[in-house]
Amino acid sequence: MKFRSVDDALDHVENARSIYGMDHIFRPQSWYVNDRSEQVLVDHLVPLSAVANLHRVLPAFRGVRIQHLNESLDHDIVLTGRQIARIHAIYHQDVLLYDRSIKNADRFR
Numbered sequence: 001m002k003f004r005s006v007d008d009a010l011d012h013v014e015n016a017r018s019i020y021g022m023d024h025i026f027r028p029q030s031w032y033v034n035d036r037s038e039q040v041l042v043d044h045l046v047p048l049s050a051v052a053n054l055h056r057v058l059p060a061f062r063g064v065r066i067q068h069l070n071e072s073l074d075h076d077i078v079l080t081g082r083q084i085a086r087i088h089a090i091y092h093q094d095v096l097l098y099d100r101s102i103k104n105a106d107r108f109r
Contacts, residue, residue, distance in 0.1 A: 006079060010086045030093035038093060045101035057107050 003009045009026075016022050033042045044057060055061040079087070088095050 006077065006083050010083065010090070013090055014086070028091055028094050030091075030097055033097065034093060040097070040100075045097060045104060047098070047101045047105050050105050 003012065013022065013026050016026075019027060030038070033040055033045070035041055046054060051066055054066065055064065
């Protein structure tokens with residue numbers, strides 16, 4: 001909540017002494033699904049927008065209603081080209097994971 005802008009948050013990440021000292025929300029998500037050689041270790045990457053349809057690919061989720069917890073209000077933030085470039089540089093592997101999940105999202109529709 002101390003950040004006044006997207007740039008403040010990006011500065012925080014870029015200037016951190018150690019990524020381990022930062023809150024987990026700023027750590028790359030690829031850390032949790034890739035091995036050290038950046039190979040994906042999970043069978044399914046599911047974009048958040050498709051979580052409600054997991055049952056279409058994973059039989060164990062048939063008949064299971066997945067609740068949406070912690071839903072926040074929509075705040076449309078318009079990023080500048082420079083901010084997008086910074087995000088892509090910091091979270092390059094996450095961008096690749098997201099793109100991969102979107103390509104496979106049709107299986108969840």
